[in-house]
Amino acid sequence: MLKLHGAERHDHWEKVPASDLVVTSYALLRRDIEKYLEYEFAVAVLDEAQHIKNRSTQNAVAAKKIRAQHKLVLTGTPIENSVADLWSIMDFLMPGYLSNHKAFREHYELPISRGGPDGELAQLKLRRKLHPFLLRRLKREVAKDLPEKIQRVAHSTLSKDQYLVYKELLESSRRKISDMVAAQGFNRSRMQIFKTLLRLRQTCCHLELLKLPDLKSEFPSAKMDLFFELVDEALDARHRILVFSQFTSMLAILRRELEARELKYCYLDGATKERQSIVRQFNTDRSIPVFLISLKAGGSGLNLTGADMVIHYDPWWNPAVEDQATDRAHRIGQKNTVYSVKLITKDTVEEKVLQMQQRKQGVISATLEKEGEFMQALTWNDVQELLSL
Numbered sequence: 001m002l003k004l005h006g007a008e009r010h011d012h013w014e015k016v017p018a019s020d021l022v023v024t025s026y027a028l029l030r031r032d033i034e035k036y037l038e039y040e041f042a043v044a045v046l047d048e049a050q051h052i053k054n055r056s057t058q059n060a061v062a063a064k065k066i067r068a069q070h071k072l073v074l075t076g077t078p079i080e081n082s083v084a085d086l087w088s089i090m091d092f093l094m095p096g097y098l099s100n101h102k103a104f105r106e107h108y109e110l111p112i113s114r115g116g117p118d119g120e121l122a123q124l125k126l127r128r129k130l131h132p133f134l135l136r137r138l139k140r141e142v143a144k145d146l147p148e149k150i151q152r153v154a155h156s157t158l159s160k161d162q163y164l165v166y167k168e169l170l171e172s173s174r175r176k177i178s179d180m181v182a183a184q185g186f187n188r189s190r191m192q193i194f195k196t197l198l199r200l201r202q203t204c205c206h207l208e209l210l211k212l213p214d215l216k217s218e219f220p221s222a223k224m225d226l227f228f229e230l231v232d233e234a235l236d237a238r239h240r241i242l243v244f245s246q247f248t249s250m251l252a253i254l255r256r257e258l259e260a261r262e263l264k265y266c267y268l269d270g271a272t273k274e275r276q277s278i279v280r281q282f283n284t285d286r287s288i289p290v291f292l293i294s295l296k297a298g299g300s301g302l303n304l305t306g307a308d309m310v311i312h313y314d315p316w317w318n319p320a321v322e323d324q325a326t327d328r329a330h331r332i333g334q335k336n337t338v339y340s341v342k343l344i345t346k347d348t349v350e351e352k353v354l355q356m357q358q359r360k361q362g363v364i365s366a367t368l369e370k371e372g373e374f375m376q377a378l379t380w381n382d383v384q385e386l387l388s389l
Contacts, residue, residue, distance in 0.1 A: 004028065026051050026059045033062040044068035049075040052092055053085035055101060064092050077320045083126065084109050090130075098129065139327075149330045151340040153354070156226040158204070158345060159219035165210070166203045166348065173199075174387045186380040193383050197349060204345040205250050205314050221253075223343055227313065228257070230341060234309050235289055239339070240282075242304055244295045244325045245313040251292045254313075258290060268302075269294035275302070282306050299325040308336040313343055315350055319357050352386045 002012060002019035005028060016022055016039055029036065044066045046052065052060040071093050079085045087104045090097055098104050111122040139146060158166055173196040180189045202209035206221040227243075234241055245251050248269050258265050266282045268275060268291070275298075282291050283306035291307060293299075299321055307329045312322055322342070330338040344350045 004032070026063075029066075030058045030062045033065055036066060039067070041066070041068040043070045043072065045071075046073045046092065047075075049073035049089050049092075050077050050080055050085070053080060053088050055084075055088040055091065060088055060092070064095070076324065080318055080320055082109060083112055086126075086130070090133075093133070139330075143332050146330070146332065147334055147337045149326070149338045149340060151326075151342070153342050153344050154226060154230065155344055155346045156223040158348065159217075159222040161217040161219045162203055162207060162222060165207060165212075165215070166200065169196075169199055169203060170387065177383070177387065181380065186383075197386060200349040201314060201353075202247065204348050204350050205245075205247060206253055208253060209247060209249050223313070223345055224253070224257070227254075227311065227343060228261075230311060231263075231290065239309040240286070240288075240307045241290050241309045241311060242307045242325075242329055243290060243292050243311045243313060244299065244322075245292075246295045246316055247314065248294050250313060251294060254292055258292075263290060264288045265290040265292055267292045268298045270297040272297065279304060293325075293328075295321065295325055298328070300328075302328050303331065303333065304328040305331060305333040305335075308334070308338050310338065310340045311343065312341070315342060315344060315353055315357075317353065317357070349386055356382060356385070 001021040001023065002015050004012060004022060004024040009024075009028070009032075013035055022041075024032070046063060052063050054060060073089055073093060075089070078089060084101075084105065087098050087101060087109075091101075099107070108122050108126050111118045112126070113119070177189060177193055177196060180192055199210065204223060206224055207215060207217045208220055231241065243251075243254065245254075251267070251269065255265070255267060264287060266278050266288055268278055272278065279302055282288055282304065286306070291304065295312075295316055310326045310329055312325070316322055326338070326340045330340075342354075344354055
C-alpha cells in the first residue's frame with residue numbers, strides 16, 4: 001500500500017505502478033490531479049463520496065478526471081442537499097447514465113421538489129434507475145447487537161427578555177426582507193435572509209450570542225435553563241453526555257456555566273489540536289460527565305461510545321449531520337441504550353425549520369430513504385413561512 005500524503009509524497013510517484021493500493025485525500029487529489037492522469041487504475045474507490053455531491057466543486061471536478069476500469073463509492077449520506085447530489089455521484093460512477101445535469105434537473109429534481117403526482121412518478125423512475133447499482137446496509141443489519149437509540153424533541157419557550165428581542169428582530173427583518181426581495185429579487189437577497197435566520201436562531205439559544213452592546217438581560221436563555229435541567233436529571237441517572245452546538249460562542253457560555261457548577265467536562269472545536277487524546281480521555285475517565293463539541297468539527301469521525309446520551313442544543317439545517325453526530329455514541333462498541341435529545345424553542349424559527357426538514361426529509365426518503373438539508377434549496381415560499389411566526 002502506498003500512502004500519498006504530506007510534502008514528501010512527491011518523492012514516491014514512481015512507486016505508483018508497482019503498488020497494489022494507492023491512498024490519498026480529496027484535498028491532495030485536487031492538487032495532484034495532473035500526476036494521477038498519467039495512470040489508469042483497475043479500480044477507483046471514493047470513500048465519504050458526499051465530498052463530490054456538488055458537481056461544480058474542485059473535489060468533484062478532480063475526481064471525475066480519474067481514469068479507472070471500475071469505480072465504486074462509499075457514503076453514509078448520499079443525499080445531503082437534494083436529489084441533485086445523486087446526479088453528481090452517479091456522474092462519477094457512470095457518466096451520462098442519469099443524462100446531463102440540465103435534463104436531470106428538468107425530469108427529476110424539479111418535479112420531486114414540487115411534489116404531487118408528477119413528483120411521485122419522478123421519484124419512482126429515479127428509484128428504479130438507481131436500484132441495480134445501489135447496495136445499502138443499515139446499521140441494524142450489520143450491528144445487530146447494537147443497543148437501541150431513542151430520539152425525542154424537548155421543547156423550551158422564549159424567556160420574557162428573549163421574546164421581546166425576538167419579536168422586534170422578526171418584525172423589522174420581515175419588512176426589510178420583503179422590500180429587498182421586491183427591489184432586488186430573491187436570489188440577490190439570500191445573504192440578508194440567511195443573516196436574519198441566523199440572528200433569530202441565535203436569539204433562541206442565548207441573547208449573549210447577539211452581542212448587543214446595550215442589552216442587559218436577567219433571563220437571557222430559557223433553553224439553557226432546560227438544558228441544565230436535563231443535565232441534572234441525566235447525571236442523577238449516571239448518564240454521560242455529548243453536547244453538540246453549531247455555535248462555538250454558545251459552547252463557550254456552556255463551558256462557563258459548567259465551571260460555575262464545578263462540573264468536569266471535555267471540549268472540542270475546530271481549533272482543537274489533540275483531538276484523539278481528548279476523545280481517549282473522555283472515553284476512559286468516567287469522572288468526566290460532559291463533552292462539549294462543535295457540530296462542524298466533531299460531528300463525524302470520532303468514536304465516543306463512552307457517552308450514552310446526546311443533546312443537540314440547536315437544530316442544524318441538515319438532519320443527516322445531526323444523525324452522524326448522534327452516531328458518535330451510537331456505534332459498534334456501545335453497550336447502553338443511547339438517548340438523543342433535540343432542544344427546540346416553541347413558536348420560533350426553530351420549530352419552523354424542524355417542520356420544513358421533516359417535509360423535505362420525506363421527499364428524500366421516498367427516493368433513497370436518507371435525510372437532507374435545505375439551506376441551498378431554500379425558496380422564497382420557504383422564507384415567507386419561516387418569517388410568518
